Amino acid sequence: MSSATPSIEVINLNTHYGDRQVLRNVSLSVNPGEIFVIMGGSGSGKTTLLNHLLGLLRPTTGTIRILGKDINTLSALELQDLRTRMGVAFQSGALFSSMSVGDNIALPLREHSDLDETTIGIVTRLKLEVVSLAGFEDLMPAELSGGMIKRAAFARAIVMDPKLLFCDEPSAGLDPVVASSIDDLILRLRDAMGMSIVVVTHDLDSTFKIADRICVLDKGEVLALDSVDAIRNSPNERIQNLLNRRTEEAEVDPDAYLRRLLGEKEKHANQPTQGRTGL
């Protein structure tokens, strides 16, 4: 497995929002056919890392190779080609609310392939079958339940038969039974289609159920990157806190605390947060 080029390779990734450094020297690699879970609490930088892997943000320094290609040096056309070989299931599903479920799933095929409508229809229904949503293609996204929206998002993500699948918080906002069925779906997709799957989550149960390897992010740094058992038995206190759901006492800096109370703004406080602008 490890002999082939890794599906994802991140080397010394550093990023900033304005003055604030969000990711520090993040390096990781994802092997073909592996389920790789990026775990961390809120504000650990995992969403930012995902956005970088998707090529939605540009890093300050560092290299990201997806399927062997450095996404920050690719031409627009090459990037477009690369994107047809990866699928993304967003946290909210991000289905286009103006289109039916079937049209949503068929969209990448319609845009990127020359298939005729009959074939597109067959492929669409096939993918709906895979995610156990057969017969729902004519409904609008607003008519689906939370779990069904996630499934439809998975169907859209895999419609081009990608080599690489990203899932952002697949179990967020779902009840445990539905969440567990989504985990089964992720495992089934990997086994049936042999794709590498990157899952970003803070759900421990689902992490231990599906992961081959886990990367624990904390305050923008890779705290640990290892197999499930090694993470579970890790002596690191912060990892154990995360695993056992213990809250951490933040260290209090008396001077900074006083400054905050007095309302003195820090240097970068006046600057707008540097999110993504534009389309």
Added chain:
Amino acid sequence: MNAFLNWLERLGRKAASGVAEFGFAATLFGQALYWLVLGRWRRQPVRMPSVAAQAMDIGIAALPIITVLSTTIGLMLAIQGIYTLKTFGAESRVTLGVALSIVREFSPLITGILVAGRSGSALAARLGTMRINQEIDSLTVMGINPVRFLVSPPLMAMMVLMPLLTLWADLVGLFAAGLYISIELQGSLAAYADEVVTILKLNDMLHGLAKAAIFGVLVTIVGVVNGASVSGGAEGVGRMTTRSVVHAISAIVITDMIFVFLVTR
């Protein structure tokens, strides 16, 4: 002193963000045109069905209200024209003023304002909602350029439909004014039509239609810029939608003035 510096800083930031927004609008317009022209070679053609769908939405659905309003404007201009010209006993010259002001000014303006209110705001709301639902991100990661997919179709539809709607508003407005004038001054509708055809030069028509096309671009770009800048959930969408209508109408009126200044003098 400190307060003044703060005020100065805020002013500077406002100005900078205004310039940035203007630049963003210009970039978007350039990109949308780029995809319209070159999309086919980049394997991302702008799809005609989606342009047609937008055209239906912007144009055909707006026809009833545009008909009603241009009728009203035509009548209003005729009434005011006759009232004003009575002062000099020159009621018979009313057709000149009415025809020129409808074709050169009122039709494009009223069409522009209506379309800004109907379609510009809808565009802003749609894009804003798509942005906060990550739908725009999901287009990007699918390898579908959001500008090509979301901006080029309405832009093209607006550029084609706005002049057509204005032409329709011209006809309806002139007809309504003619009805009133021929009744009030005891002339015939045919004589009025004859007069209108002699008065109106092709140049006058083109003046109005060209402005309409420009207004179409303004409405689209203002709507898209505001929609794309949405932050802060549903409330943000509402705020930016309102902002887009206000900005679009202001842009239309100001551009109108500049256009008239440059072309007419």
